[in-house]
Amino acid sequence: MVMPNPVAARWVLVDTGPLYAYLDRKDPDHPKAVTGFVGYRAESRPLYVTNYILAEAHALVLNRLGYFASRSFLQAALEDFNVVRATAVDELRAWEIVKGRVDRPFTYCDAVTVAVMERLGIPLAFSFDTRLRELG
Secondary structure (H helix, E strand, O other): OOOOOOHHHHOEEEOHHHHHHHHOOOOOOHHHHHHHHHHHHHOOOOEEEEHHHHHHHHHHHHHHHOHHHHHHHHHHHHHHOEEEOOOHHHHHHHHHHHHOOOOOOOOHHHHHHHHHHHHHOOOEEEOOOHHHHHHO
């Protein structure tokens, strides 16, 4: 059972989609990403990413926007976001989530995100992924 964390009630876990869309002005979700980040910053909400999301977003930026964009992204992300490392318990919980989603497959990265949110009591994910919103 996850205990409520009153401190984490203001935290936002940021998914890969908004991170990438914010950087790529050609991405159809770019305006939503900008609006979301501006809004969360205006509300002084702490923004978190998992080490899995950071790795996934870095790979996406590297493959689509190139080395220099990926390097700048990683430097900014490490400075601007709170990075939460997934634990072994999170990874086991993620495996349970993946095994249990036969009807609608879930990526391991997304399952780790859900597990971390459960563990820390983070109520909100900034994500464009409908599957993540189903569990979160």
